[in-house]
Amino acid sequence: MAHNPEPLSETSVIKFNDQDFHSLRDRCLRRRLPFEDETFPAEASSIGQKLLQGKNLSFLEWKRPWELSEVPPHFILEDASRFDIEQGIAGDCWFLAALGSLTQNPQCLQKILMDQSFSHQYAGIFRFRFWQYGQWVEVVVDDRLPAIGRDCLFVRPRKGNQEFWPCLLEKAYAKLRGSYSQLHYGYIENALVDLTGGVVTTVNLHSSPSNLLMAVKMAAETGSLMTCATPNGPTAGAQVMKNGLVSQHAYTVTGAEKIQYRRGWEEIIRLWNPWGNTEWRGRWGDGSREWQETRDQRKSQLYENKEDGEFWMSCQDFQENFSCLFICNQFPITLDHGLTPHERWHLIMFKNQVLLGNTTGAPRRETQYFFDVSELTRGHNIVVSFTVKPQSLKAEDENFPIRFQVFKVRQPFQQFQERLPPTFFSPFRHDIQGIEYEVNSNFTKSFHLIPGHYVVVPSAPREKTEYLLRIFLKMPDSDRYRAFGILSGSLPENGSQQSIFYRYAQQGLDIDATQLQNLLNQELLTGMVRDTFSLDECRSIVALMDLKVNGRLDQEEFGRLWRRLVHCQHVFQNFRMSSGVLLSSNLGKAIENTVFLTGIFVSSELLDLMSLRYSDSTGRVTFPSLVCFLMRLEAMAKTFRNLSKDGKGLYLTEMEWMSLVMYT
Known part of the structure; x- marks a missing residue:
């Protein structure tokens, strides 16, 4: 009965309702007709009586994203973010708070979203994966969404970006559960487990660890999902209270810091509301006196006064206003005896x-x-x-x-x-x-x-x-x-990236290629003289991550890079020889096991060219070369799919072509 988690593969995934995504999509492409899902039809039954009752939905229609958007719709534009999510009329904050936290763990999120788009082989069909009782289940949906006018009834895209991955993912989860009404109120723990296959640690905030700040930062370092909930209010359902919080509501925990304030330090925690607005109005909230008074040098990185649903509050206020903190990881996290994150x-x-x-x-x-x-x-x-x-669960049951x-x-x-x-259980x-x-x-x-x-x-x-x-x-x-195969020079994961970034960033704002070279070689490759990152490699990495096209990486761009470096290191360690060398013959395996390259196909001819380009004369691939190869492959594949209208080719002006190939 002993079991250890295995890498996710197509053969280990169960097809929900026996619907095969590839065969359904290919049939639609041959017929040139968009997919219509008969198992989850565009009808009232898919919404459910709980959400239909008492509402005037006479103008309700089911529309595809290109009918809802004034501009061409996107599945994902750049990276998936919690700010892409805005809750609709369903009370599924318990699911959306977990999903918002999942966006901070791109490797886990990619297992669910995979590589999909509205351009490459678009046929009105999408697929998503959820963990169900020991196995991953793939759910297929069409992209017809319930809407009134151009407004989605449930999760809607954030204004301006038209990213539809949250809407379609919510629809797939509703199908898995039976209807959208089955998402109307639920348990945070269920959503966390269904999205990750992990195990949930529940922290009672009224008797929580003495160092709550360190517990949250430690959980962030391990890539854990973190959510929390407010207790019930004086009336049933979610109600906005005077302090700006919503009663009986789920939030995502997105960060924690110790910040300079007056003559001492203040511990603060950052939260996000799936409503997309409605924020805390107390101490350290947006526009508060505390942010105006602090002289902490990190203020510009930590604080943004936006109506985006995200806000800071003191740890003390957090514990007084929230009932539970839920932490989900692939393996348990124990918040006792030193808060050890890497237990086996x-x-x-x-x-x-x-x-x-x-x-x-x-x-x-x-x-x-x-x-x-x-x-x-x-x-x-x-x-x-x-x-x-x-x-095995009945809605009317009060007991478990x-x-x-x-x-x-x-x-x-x-x-x-x-x-x-039976004698073992004798009451005597x-x-x-x-x-x-x-x-x-x-x-x-x-x-x-x-x-x-x-x-x-x-x-x-x-x-x-x-x-x-x-x-x-x-x-x-x-x-x-x-047990974990941790080597000297291993990259610490998410939480530690900030302190490293600040050590090398100019005035704590951003880093250029030279600073990145110093950072990687000193923090990661100490003693590995032959395998250091060259300045040209670091310039290439900066160009690939440089969304603002200014030749520098800010903290957010560096965070995207950091997550990829962590994953590249895991791939390198898994496929290198006992001598510590990665051979060019293993580049294909490296691609297959790189999460951010899921869905990207490389022909044997292209792989041979890449072996020549990124290995030395003996067929040896250094870690810096592997990083540049995997990240460039991701960037070029995404660029093609974003620019191509039919998934087969693209048209560029001379200036667009030169900018693409000469900079990135």
């Missing part, structure tokens, strides 16, 4: 499990899952996570469908490996040490257990219940770095 976890997974219901009142204990704690580790060392299938207990198995019962006898025994919990559709509980033999015993009080069970076991700290 072993995963045991039990898929497609079934519990029979019980009407007698006495707990049934036939289903048992054993595990061992071999060594004592610091903090929480066991995480138990249940994910219940929606077919599964309860479970964790028992320490002592002698003489350790001889039983598959099922403990004093050494059972059971711990009982209830679970909802996604429930995670952390424990600190001493070494020994243990068993998890779930029970279903009423109905038959299907579920996935994951048990995470923390490994000893001594194995941490060897």
Whole structure:
């Protein structure tokens, strides 16, 4: 039953409703007719009565993006951002807050969005992937969206950019759930798990870690998704309060900093509202006195007074106004004993499990899952996570469908490996040490257990219940770095990039190619003399990331570069030889395993040319050369698809052609 996550591949993806994207798209292209999804029709049934009831939708129509936009629509323009999202009439902030956080982790987001557009092989059909109970499921939708006039009824594109990926992704999730009405109110934990396949740590903000700021920054460094929720207000539903926050509402946590204020320091946290506006009006909010008074040199990077739904507030106000913080990662994050981000976890997974219901009142204990704690580790060392299938959930149920207990198995019962006898559960025994919990559709509980033999015993009080069970076991700290393959000179991930950027940036604003060369060679390649980044390579990298076309990288552009460098390093380490050399013969594998190149095809002839271009005479590819190759391949493929009208060719003026090839 032991299981470790595997790379996502086409063969490991389940097709929802048995709809194959490629065959459906190819048939539409042959017929020259846009796709119409009969399994999720452009009808009231796809919206659902919960959202139709009491609303005058007589002018409702289903329109495709090119009918809703005055300019040609885009799937993604540049990078996907939380600011592309604006919530509609459905109360799905729980899903959109999780999605907003996912945009800060491009590698995870790319698994869901893939490489799609309104130009290359457009046939009115799109596909998205969601994690469901131990496997990825691909959902196909047409691009007909419910709208009144030019306004989408649900998630709508931000004005000015006409990016439709959030609208289409929301539609795919509605199809997976049954209708748009099934998105009207839900659990944040469910959205986080469905978007990542990760495990959720829930932090009670009224009894949270003493150093909440460090906990949030540490979670950001690991690429975790972070969301939070306000408690219920005096009336049912989401209501805007006097302080600008919305009751019974989900927000995305997007950052945390310690900032100079008056004679000391203030800890502040940044949040984003899926409504796209309606912001906090208290301390450190947009236009507040605190921002006017601070003399912190980073003010220009941290603070923007915009009606974009994003705002800062003090950590104290955050804890007083929000009830829970949800942190989701591929493996558990424990916020105790030093906030260690790189712990090694072993995963045991039990898929497609079934519990029979019980009407007698006495707990049934036939289903048992054993595990061992071999060594004592610091903090929480066991995480138990249940994910219940929606077919086992009933909307009218107030109680959750599964309860479970964790028992320490002592002698003489350790001889039983598959099922403990009824005598083990005798109420007269004093050494059972059971711990009982209830679970909802996604429930995670952390424990600190001493070494020994243990068993998890779930029970279903009423109905038959299907579920996935994951048990995470923390490994000893001594194995941490060897398990993760962390080498000296490894890039720290997202959170640490800011401090490195500020050390090399001019006045904390931006960096040029020379500063980037110093940064990469000193922070990343210490002692690797032969493989240093040349100035010409750094000029090329700057040109590829330079959205403002000013020959420099600001903090946002550097952040985009940083995420790609982190991923390039993982690819380089995975395919290099034991001697530390990457051979040109492995460039094809490197492309296949680079997340930001998903969907990009390279012919064998082009790959041979690239081997000549980016390797030396012995066929050796350095890490700097690999970075330049992968990033340039991404930029050129995206440029072609953005400029091409039919996906087959493009027309450029001489000046456009020269600007493209001579600068980038």
